Amino acid sequence: MLRLERILGYASDAGMAGPLHALEHGGKVERILLSGDDMLRHRLHVVTDRGTECAVALPRKEKLGNGAVLLLEPERAILVQLERQQWLTLETDDPASALKIAYFAGNMHWPVRFEENRLRIALGGPEQHYLDRLAHLLQDGKVRRVRDA
Amino acid sequence: MSPDGSRSGGDAARVGIGGPVGSGKTALLEQLIPRFIGRGTNIAVVTNDLVTQEDAERIRRSGLIAPERVMAVETGACPHTAIREDPTLNIQAADLLEDRFRPLDLVLIESGGDNLASTFSLDLVDYWMFVIDVAGGDDIPRKRGLGILQSDLLVINKTDLAPYVRVDLQRMVAEAKEVRGGRPILLTNCATGEGVDAVVQQLSRDVLFD
Ligand SMILES: Nc1nc2c(ncn2[C@@H]2O[C@H](COP(=O)(O)OP(=O)(O)O)[C@@H](O)[C@H]2O)c(=O)[nH]1
């Protein structure tokens, strides 16, 4: 297992862009895809998109971020990339339903965003789990689910 | 350990143990401690209690680990706050233990006993397990508490009690698997230590890397 114990820099750093670009052309940049939650961790047992098994163990004062470069060798680089966040978007024009659904989401400690008459829930697991939990609030049809919002 | 004797990453791994009151978190700690010491893992422990140091005292008196390696955090009213919303006290305790006993490999942090919805902040721990027990009923996984859904490792403890509480253990495990989407589940009997070696192996593989 490959051990990765330091953040060497970020893909956007002036000094990184050149070498990464060259490696990218040879298909030698590997990516570790992480959710926003996993990004907070200091220790991770993960596999890159090209199948390399890695043990990430960072000093506690360092924090992972999108584009963090963990390995830079003449023939290979490994960097961390934030997974695209999946959202469940709900819409309503009924104030009472809006209050209920926002109260419920808060009680569940779900991370959300408000956009006009829409509530966006950042999914941390299978969408169906969330829909099951919300079923009692969706059944009267006053709250609608919006796809690809 | 690497060839020059320095430890991977320099800082100790931090692992949380959460779960409802009485599910066997302290009992699991008592089973884990001698196993880690036996395999040469340098450990320390933080316990959380409401207003006493009951669990810390129990572990200090156990003779399993040097008493000064066990620190208690008193959480006051709300045990989950100390591991999720504001884990400052627990971070300080872990930092202190790490300074004092460097180089530590692992700090185990037992939460104060919460409900099924409790989770650990990833500011505090690198990895956390959630301990439920068979006697709590086989419908617990179906209830999909956040602890059951999101923990890195689900431990189902007190397997010895299944016949006495009319619990179908196979079904409990199958339903836990279904809601956890492939993340690990282990069965233990912390009264005897059965199944605890597998917990040690899982932690070794996922966070200690040794
Ligand atoms: N029969 C049986 N009893 C257990 C087991 N694990 C823990 N206990 C008992 O359950 C009670 C609660 O355990 P404890 O570790 O204090 O739970 P905690 O509140 O989660 O820390 C104690 O009386 C333990 O002796 C087990 O696997 N089997």
Ligand SMILES: [Mg+2]
């Ligand atoms: Mg306890």
